[in-house]
Amino acid sequence: MKPILQPSLVNDPLGDPGLFVQFLYEKRAFLFDMGDQSPLTNADLLKVTHVFVSHTHIDHFIGFDRFLRLMFGREKTITLYGPENFIANVEGKLAGFTWNLVDRYDESLTLDVVEVHRERLHKATFRAIERFQRSDEREEPWDGGLILDEPALSVSATILEHRVPCLGFALKEKFHVNINKDGLTAMSLEPGEWLNRVKQNIYEGAADDLVVQVPVGVNGTQETREYTLGTLKEKLVTVTPGQKIAYITDTVYTPTNIPRIVNLVREADLLFCESPFTAEEEDRARDRCHLTTRQAGLLAKEAGVKQLKTFHYSKRHSHQTDRLVREAQDTFQGK
Secondary structure, three states, X not given: OOOOEEEEEOOOOXXXXXXXXXXXXXXXXXXXXXXOOOOOOHHHHHOEEEEEOOXXXXXXXXXXXXXXXXXXXXXXXXXXEEOOOHHHHHHHHHHXXXXXXXXXXXXXXXXXXXXXXXXXXXXXXXXXXXXXXXXXXXXXXXXXXXEEEOOOEEEEEEEEEOOOEEEEEEEEEOEEEEEOHHHHHHOOOXXXXXXXXXXXXXXXXXXXXXXXXXXXXXXXXXXXXXEEHHHHHHHHEEEEEOOEEEEEOOOOOOOOHHHHHHHHHOOOOEEXXXXXXXXXXXXXXXXXXXXXXXXXXHHHHHHOOOOEEEEOOOHHXXXXXXXXXXXXXXXXXXX
């Protein structure tokens, strides 16, 4: 059974941090951080609907310009999340270009930007048709948990310390709807887009008596049959727990940060965690507000995650990346 969420680091562990999460069977993806995006194709980036930026140091935000260039001129709405001052950072990027011809475009890109504060979410919108002037500013209370909540998934965040606020993220599929292929065969049904609609109905909690139109081919023609959602669930669907993927980068191992990280990533199926420095470089890591390999392993172990993948290695260790992997994994596995 293939997982729906397909995560992969944008670059190798010595490159700019970034995580690309594709959705199986959908033309959709999430992007965590916007550093060097050269390994991603335009087709990859065009799937992105939401971007989650930990902070705006250059290696986490330099890719904004390429992303904007690709999206401009398309009728799309992209939502971007970031820490304190993120709206001003995005506004500054947009102000660096001249937009006097935007009224010639029929399609207008919209950027919804969400800035995460301790107790509130500060939101603003930038529309290409309005020359990307800031508009629709508003605030919502925030309890330190969810920043995105959809029927099928959610994203939570926590504010960490990196001498500036830096966000950690956890993406959680609420539950996974599996389609039984043998059931399709038994009912003489073919897979297709209609199955995505069935899944969406289930995620949204639709009533079992909802009537679903299912396309069928009869004597070379396309017809439909009617089934209740309850029947389709009984015959075709198995519901299993959803995946959880967490992303932690650019923070320091302190009594304040430790519980925030552990609570956010607890029981994640996969934790992507930075580990720029070796276990013996704790002083250096503390001075630069980063984690060591051992600290990444300790956080993963305490949180009970299933798999740890480290990244954001210091280039000073380019000759011994195997050591960075080994130290983190040995600590994680209790060796």
